C-alpha cells in the first residue's frame with residue numbers, strides 16, 4: 001500500500017540511528033515486551049510502511065495505537081527524531097488503509113457530531129462573562145463536579161473567568177490519525193473561540209492548542225501559582241493542609257510545555273510537601289492514558305498506570321496529586337485495582353486540594 | 360518456515376511468546392547497524408529449559424536461531440541473514456544474586472546494563488558498561504565483549520565474566536567458569552563465549568565480577584588547536600604514569616554535533632579531551648594537578664575543570680550519545696555505522712587520527728573521529744546520504760583505506776563493537792592465518808550451523824549488502 005502521511009518523515013526515519021536510547025524510556029515497551037511495542041520499533045514499523053515492505057495489518061495498527069504519545073522518546077532521542085509525530089502520521093496511513101477499530105471510529109464520529117468526546121450537546125457548564133477566558137476541555141467538561149471545584153477556586157482567588165460554549169480542540173483527530181477530519185474540524189473549533197488568549201486545564205489540549213493553532217495559551221496552574229505567590233495568605237485565608245504527597249507531572253504539561261514549577265509552587269503554598277518520584281518534570285513517566293489509549297488498549301493503559309502507582313508508593317506517601325483529569329482517572333483506577341503496593345494510594349487532582357485549602 | 364516448526368514453537372512458548380505475524384517479526388530484522396534481513400519467527404524464552412527445547416528443535420529442522428538482546432549491536436550481529444528464529448532474550452531479565460562480599464553478582468542475560476548498575480549502586484559497586492548501557496543487555500555485552508570509556512582502567516566485559524550458563528548449539532546445558540575470582544579448571548570455555556556474537560551458544564545466566572565505585576571523581580577538559588597536540592597529551596599522561604578512569608578525544612565535527620544535539624556549550628576547536636580521574640580523594644587531587652600541568656605545557660588553549668558529579672555526568676552523557684548526535688548534524692546526511700571502533704597502540708593515536716582526517720578530506724563524505732584515547736580505541740562514523748549509491752561506493756573505498764591505515768599502525772579493525780557482517784571482510788585481512796581455526800571451532804560446536812549463521816569468519820562477501828536503507832538505483 002502506498003502511504004501518504006508518512007512520506008514527509010522519510011528523512012527522520014533514515015536519520016534514526018536505531019541506537020535504542022528510546023527503548024527503556026518507552027512506558028509501553030516495558031509492558032508489551034516485544035521490540036515492535038517500543039519507540040524504536042514503531043519507527044521501524046513506520047519505515048516498513050513507508051518503503052512498502054510492510055503491508056499495514058491489524059498488528060502494525062495495534063502496536064502503533066499502543067503508543068501513549070507521552071513524548072519521552074523525543075526527549076531522549078539525541079537525533080531529535082520525532083517518534084510521536086511519526087506514530088501519528090503512521091496512524092493516519094493506518095486509517096486510510098481502513099484499519100482503525102470500531103471504538104476509534106466511534107470516538108471520531110462522536111466528536112464530529114457532538115463537538116466533544118462525551119457525546120451530548122447539552123451545555124455542561126453555563127456560559128458566563130469574565131476577565132480571563134477558560135478553555136476547560138472535554139476531559140474536565142465530562143466531569144462537571146470538578147469544574148465546579150475549579151470555578152470555586154477562581155472565585156475565592158477573586159478571578160472572574162469567562163466560560164463559553166466549547167467545541168473540542170480536535171486533538172483526538174490528530175492523536176487517532178484522522179487528519180482529513182481534523183482539517184474540517186479546525187474551522188469549527190476556531191469559529192467557536194471568543195478570543196485567542198485562553199487559559200487551559202487539560203495538558204493535552206494545552207500542548208495541542210499551542211502547536212496546532214499557535215494560540216497564546218496559559219495553563220491555569222501558572223495563573224494560580226502567580227496569584228498565590230504574590231498574595232498575603234492571611235488575606236486569602238489559605239488553610240495550610242500539612243500533607244505529604246507526590247506530584248505526577250502529566251506528560252504534556254511537565255514535558256510537553258515544561259510547566260512543572262507552577263503546580264509545585266501551588267502545592268507548597270497550600271502546605272503540601274512534595275515527595276518527588278525519581279521520574280519527574282521533563283522525565284516524568286506516563287500514566288498510561290495518553291494517546292487515546294483507553295479506547296485503543298485499556299488493559300495496557302492499566303499496566304502502565306500500575307507502574308506509575310508503584311513509583312508513587314515507593315516515595316513512602318499515600319497521596320498522589322496531578323494536574324490532569326485524564327491522569328487522575330487512569331491512575332485512580334490503577335491504584336484501586338493494584339495490590340498491596342498501590343492500593344492505599346489516593347489519587348486527587350490539584351484543584352481538589354486547592355479547594356480544600358481555600359474553602 | 361514449515362508449519363510444523365511453527366506448531367512446535369507454539370507448543371514450547373505458547374502464542375503469547377511466539378510471533379510469526381509480519382509486523383512484529385519485521386522489527387527484528389534490524390539492529391543498530393547498516394544491515395537487515397527478516398526472520399520468520401521471534402520467540403521470548405523465560406528459562407534455560409525453553410532455550411534448550413528451542414535449540415533441539417532448530418537442530419531437528421535445521422532452522423537458524425539468532426540470539427538477541429536489545430538489538431543495539433552495530434555490525435548486523437543479530438540480523439537473521441537466512442531468516443529463521445530470533446531468540447529475544449530481553450524477557451530473561453532477573454538479577455538473581457548480588458554478593459559484594461564475594462565480589463560477584465548473578466544475572467539473567469536480558470538485564471539491561473544500567474539497571475544492574477542501579478541495583479549495585481547502594482552496595483557501592485558497579486560494572487563498567489558501553490556507551491549504550493541504558494539499552495544494552497548483559498547477554499549482548501558478553502556476546503560482543505563490549506567495553507566503554509572506562510576500559511583502560513577498568514577493563515572490558517571479558518574481565519568481568521566469571522562464569523555463565525549456556526545452551527550449546529547442539530542443545531547441551533553447560534555451566535562454565537564459576538563464582539570464584541580465580542578458575543583454572545581446563546579450557547576457559549566461558550571466555551570462548553565472550554565475543555562469540557551468538558554463534559557458539561545462547562547464554563542464559565551470567566556470573567559477573569563487580570568493581571568498587573570510586574570515592575571521588577574529577578573531570579579535566581582541555582581544548583586544543585590540533586588533534587596531534589591532544590594525542591601528545593594523552594601519551595604524556597599515561598607515561599607519567601596516570602591511568603585516568605576515562606579519557607576521550609573528540610574532533611571538531613563531534614564537538615559541533617554534541618553541542619547541537621545536547622545544548623552543551625563545549626568550545627569549538629580542533630580537539631577536546633575529556634579526562635576523568637577517580638579514586639581516593641587525595642590521589643585524585645594530586646593527579647588533577649599533574650594532568651593540568653601537562654595540558655598547559657603542551658599548549659592547551661583553555662582548560663575546564665569540575666568535581667561536580669552532575670556536571671561530570673552531563674559531560675559523559677554528551678559523549679555517550681555521540682552516534683545519534685552525529686546524525687542530526689547535517690540535514691541530508693545520516694550517521695552510518697562504518698569503520699566504527701578501530702583500536703591502535705596508544706602512542707599511534709595521533710597518527711591514526713591524522714590518517715582518518717586525510718582520508719575524509721579526499722572523499723565527499725564526512726568521517727568524524729572520537730574515541731577512548733587511553734586505550735587506543737578510536738571511533739569514526741561515516742556521515743553520508745545512505746540513499747545515494749555513489750556515497751556507498753565512496754564509503755566502501757574510504758572505509759577500506761581507514762582499516763588499512765589502522766592495520767599498518769599495528770592496530771585492530773575492532774576494539775569493542777565486534778565483527779558481525781560489516782567488518783567481516785577486514786577480519787580476513789587482520790586474522791588471515793587464524794581463519795581456519797575459527798571456522799574449525801564453529802564447525803565443532805555447531806555442526807548443523809544453526810546458531811547465528813553467516814557471522815564473523817562465516818561471512819565471505821563484502822559489506823555493502825543487505826542494507827537497511829532505501830538505496831536509490833544508480
Ligand SMILES: Cc1cc2nc3c(=O)[nH]c(=O)nc-3n(C[C@H](O)[C@H](O)[C@H](O)COP(=O)(O)OP(=O)(O)OC[C@H]3O[C@@H](n4cnc5c(N)ncnc54)[C@H](O)[C@@H]3O)c2cc1C
Pocket residue numbers: 018019020390391425426427428429430431432433436437448468488489490491494495496497498499500501502503504505506507508555556557558560561562563679680682683775776811
Ligand atoms: C549508541 C550506541 C553506542 C554504543 N557504544 C558502545 C560502546 O561504547 N562499547 C561497545 O562495546 N559497544 C557499543 N555499542 C554496541 C552495542 O551496544 C554493544 O555491543 C552491546 O553490548 C550490545 O548489546 P545488545 O543487548 O544490544 O545485544 P544485541 O545487539 O541484541 O546482540 C549482540 C550480539 O550478541 C548476541 N547475543 C545477545 N544476547 C545473547 C545471549 N543471551 N546469548 C548469546 N548471544 C547473545 C547476538 O546474537 C548478537 O550477535 C553501542 C551501540 C550503540 C547503538
Ligand code: SF4
Pocket residue numbers: 015016017018019020021022023039040043073076077078079080081083683
Ligand atoms: S528514535 Fe532516536 S533514540 Fe530512538 S533509536 Fe532512533 S535515533 Fe535512537
Ligand code: SF4
Pocket residue numbers: 025026027028029038039040042066067068069070071072073074083084087
Ligand atoms: S511517545 Fe511514549 S509511548 Fe509513544 S513511542 Fe514514544 S516513549 Fe513510547
